[in-house]
Every structure is written in C-alpha cells, then in structure tokens.
Amino acid sequence: MGSAFIGYGIVLTLLLLVGQFWLRRTGRSQEFFDSLIIAAWGCVNTFTEHRWGGPWVHNDLQHTAMGIIWWCAGLVGIWLSRKRDGRPKRNVIPGVVILLTGYAMSSHPQNLPLSTMVHTVFGYTLMGAGLTRIIEISFVLQDKNTVDDKDGEATNSFQYLPPFLLYASGFLFMGATEEQMQLLSDAGVTHVAYILILYSIAFLLFLFVNMLLHLYAVHAWPTTPSKPRPDPESQHVNGAALANGHARIPNAADRQIRDAEEFELEGLMSDDEDVGKDAHR
Known part of the structure; x- marks a missing residue:
C-alpha cells in the first residue's frame, strides 16, 4: 500500500508536467481515473484485509472499513466526473478519500511507541496530501484542468505539494512495518531521526522523477513548431x-x-x- 501511494504521486507528477494534452484527448477529467482506481482498490481491500477463518482484530476491522469507504467514495467520484455541458467536470472526492485515510492511519493502534509516532506522522502527511489536493482543485485551478487552459504546460508552484506529500506518505508507510519498528526500537533510534531520513528519500525520488520528465520534455517536444514540407517541384x-x-x-x-x-x-x-x-x- 505504501508503494501505491508513491505510484499515485508519480502519476500526479506525470499528469501535472506532461500529461495534460493526453487528458484532453481522453475527454475525461483526472478525477474520473482517480475515482475508478480508488473504487477498484476499495473492492479488493474489502475482502482481503481480513484472513477469513480467523478471529477479527481491531486492525482488520479498520482496514476493511477503509476499503468500504474507498469503493463507496470512488463510485461517487466517477458519477461526479461525468460530462456535463459538453465537458468533463472535476471534483474533490479523491482528495477527501486521501484525507479520511490519513485520519484513520494517524489513529491506527500500534504495539510500540516508535511505531505509533511513525504512523501518526504518516497519517498527518497523508491528510496534508488530501487537503492540498482539495485546495489545488477548488482554489488554485478553480475547477479548470490547468492554470491556463490555453497552455497545457502552465503550472503553479502549489501544485507540486500534493504529489510530494504522497511520495513522503508512501515511504513512511513502507517504513513502518513491525519488524522495522522493532529493529529501530532496539537500536535506540528516535522517531524524529527516522522520519527525517524517510522524508529525505522522498525528496530524492521527487527530484529524480522531475529530472526524468524534464529530460523527456526537452527531447520529445520541439521548441518551435514544425513547418509543413513544401512541394519538391517548386523552386x-x-x-x-x-x-x-x-x-x-x-x-x-x-x-x-x-x-x-x-x-x-x-x-x-x-x-x-x-x-x-x-x-x-
């Protein structure tokens, strides 16, 4: 699940920097695809988080409840993304789902104090990703696809914040397994140092993805529009x-x-x- 958050952040970075023209060709808003994946992911988690045949524990019930809210909210997001007035509409449902998931994870009960603190910061980071996503759509873009609809490459500095927070939340989640927490607790590593290291890795991955996209944009897109080939017979x-x-x-x-x-x-x-x-x- 942690790698899924990182993958979602990479997809958001792709669509932000080089994917707006592709979205226009599909005739769908970005939230349609987000909601579709959230609904599918929720259906899977609803029936896989609990090991059937064994007793229900608090973690199983909480994870299953999150799966239920994912597919319920995903269906709402798909419906709100339908075309109206000839154009697809944007909505904040995926951001709300991320916000609620972060809230649930911040209160996730753990066995070790170190693990509790890491999960708390992970939940807050995920809540920040959902909240900044809502602000981006509602106030920065004002329900448009880009800052300037005439230029698919136009971006606002605030738009880099939601994907980066998804990178960071993914690394925090992957780095909060019981085995890792027990090893760090035995070694006397504090949660502050560990969280800062994970954030540093998130920054490096965010930099690497942006460098790759910049390299692709420079070599794949010409700086000047191409001219039509003239008639060979004309002089x-x-x-x-x-x-x-x-x-x-x-x-x-x-x-x-x-x-x-x-x-x-x-x-x-x-x-x-x-x-x-x-x-x-």
Whole structure:
C-alpha cells in the first residue's frame, strides 16, 4: 500500500508536467481515473484485509472499513466526473478519500511507541496530501484542468505539494512495518531521526522523477513548431530558396539584403528609363 501511494504521486507528477494534452484527448477529467482506481482498490481491500477463518482484530476491522469507504467514495467520484455541458467536470472526492485515510492511519493502534509516532506522522502527511489536493482543485485551478487552459504546460508552484506529500506518505508507510519498528526500537533510534531520513528519500525520488520528465520534455517536444514540407517541384516558397527539398526561412539579415537589392534594382531601372528618354529626344 505504501508503494501505491508513491505510484499515485508519480502519476500526479506525470499528469501535472506532461500529461495534460493526453487528458484532453481522453475527454475525461483526472478525477474520473482517480475515482475508478480508488473504487477498484476499495473492492479488493474489502475482502482481503481480513484472513477469513480467523478471529477479527481491531486492525482488520479498520482496514476493511477503509476499503468500504474507498469503493463507496470512488463510485461517487466517477458519477461526479461525468460530462456535463459538453465537458468533463472535476471534483474533490479523491482528495477527501486521501484525507479520511490519513485520519484513520494517524489513529491506527500500534504495539510500540516508535511505531505509533511513525504512523501518526504518516497519517498527518497523508491528510496534508488530501487537503492540498482539495485546495489545488477548488482554489488554485478553480475547477479548470490547468492554470491556463490555453497552455497545457502552465503550472503553479502549489501544485507540486500534493504529489510530494504522497511520495513522503508512501515511504513512511513502507517504513513502518513491525519488524522495522522493532529493529529501530532496539537500536535506540528516535522517531524524529527516522522520519527525517524517510522524508529525505522522498525528496530524492521527487527530484529524480522531475529530472526524468524534464529530460523527456526537452527531447520529445520541439521548441518551435514544425513547418509543413513544401512541394519538391517548386523552386521558391515566399521568396526563400529551397535547399535539399526544405524551405529556408528568411531571417532579419536576409530581409535586409533583399531590401537593399531591390533598392539598387529600382535605381538601375530608373537610370535606364532616363537614358531611354534622352535617346528618344
């Protein structure tokens, strides 16, 4: 489950930086896919968190209850994401689900004090991810897909916060197993030092993902729009000579040279006309 939070954060980073045009082609809002995955994940967790045939314990009941709320809220998110007025609508249901999951995890009972503190910080971090996601959709984007609908690459600095908190919550959750907590407790490691180390790893992964996406964007997307290929049989396009079948786009220097040549040509033509008139006389 911890790796699932990290994966969700990576997906949010992908959609934030390079995925907005893909979302437009699908004709769906981002919350439709989020809600669909949440509903499917909830169905699985509802029937797999308790080992059937054994006694129910407090952790089993809490995990099963979270699975139930996931698929219930996921269905609501799918319904609210349907197209209205010809365009898909955004909603805050996935953010609310993350917020409630963080609340449940922050109060998750544990056997060791160290484990209790790590789970508490994990829950608060997950609550922060859900809350910042709600703020992003409702106040930063104001239900739009991007800050500027005309530019799919436009982002706000606040939009980086929800995915990073998902990275951090995923590492905190993966690092809070009973075996790890017992080992750290025996070694005398405090929860503050351990949590800071996990946050540091989250920062490094967040940096690595952003660097990969930047590398992809630089090499996959041209900096200038491509020009249509001209007709091979034509010799000139808009006054620019063809080289190897491609039109050479005139720059400022070429235009200055052309203007100078035209000026000189006009002067020669005027001189020829004057000479012709004198000879006629």
